[in-house]
Amino acid sequence: MLNPSRQPARRLSLAAASPPEPGTANGAAKAPPVRISFKAQMLEAREDAIVQAANRLLAEKGFDLMTVDQVAADVGIAKASLYKHFSSKEALAAAAMVRVLGVALQYLASLPEGPKPLDQLKATVRWMLHMQLAGEMPSLPSQNSSLRAALLGNKAYLDGLMQVSERIGGWIEQAQQDGSISAALPPELVLYTLYARACDPVPEFLRASGTYSHEQIIDLVLATCFDGLNAR
Secondary structure (H helix, E strand, C coil): CCCCCCCCCCCCCCCHHCCCCCCCCCCCCCCCCCCCCCCHHHHHHHHHHHHHHHHHHHHHHCCCCHHHHHHHHHHHHHHHHCCCCCCCCHHHHHHHHHHHHHHHHHHHHHCCCCHHHHHHHHHHHHHHHHHHCCCCCCCCCCCCCHHHHHHHHHHHHHHHHHHHHHHHHHHHHHHHHCCCCCCCCCCCHHHHHHHHHHHHHHHHHHHHHHHCCHHHHHHHHHHHHHCCCCCC
C-alpha cells in the first residue's frame, strides 16, 4: 500500500479509445449524449443532500449520537424516503466517508509537485484540521462492528482510502529517505498518526477556550504533530 514505486496501469491512447467521428472510414454517426431524466436528477440531488446532512451531523455529534431521524429532518424528508436511498445509519456513515475521501483526493491532486515530501504532509494535515474546524470532517468510532462491516463492504470507500493512503504513504517514505522523518518509525504508524489528526479532540478544546484563532490552533497542532514536545 505504501510502495511509491508502483506504476499506474498503461492506458490506451485517445486515438485508440475514442469513438469514430461522423464521416470517418466506417461512416458511423456519433452517438448522442445520454440524457438523465428529471426524476433521476431529483433523486440524485436528494441523495447528495442526505449525504451532506449526514456528514455535518457526524462532524457535529459523532456516529453514536447521530440518528437517521435527525438526518431526515435536516433534509426535510420522511425517514421512509431516506431509507429508499440508504438502508441503515452505517450505510449513511459510509457514504459520508466516501464523500470526504473524494474531496481529499481532489485536494491532494491540487498540491504542486515541487515542495519537499514533509511540506506535502504538513499541507495535508493542515487541510484535515481546516476541515475539522469547519465542521466538515465526520467523526466515526474506531470500535463498532456494524460500522466496520459497512465500511469494509463499501468498494468506493475502500478504493478511495487506498488512493489517499498510497499518495500520503509515498510522501512518508520519501520523507524518511531524505531524513525529514525518522526511518526507525514504521510507515504505517506515521500514516495512522497523521490520519488521527482528522479526529483529534485538541482543536475543539482550544477553540472552546476562545483564546486562539483557527489558524493559531492549526499551527499549534502541526507543531506538536511534526516537531514533538521537546524544547528546541
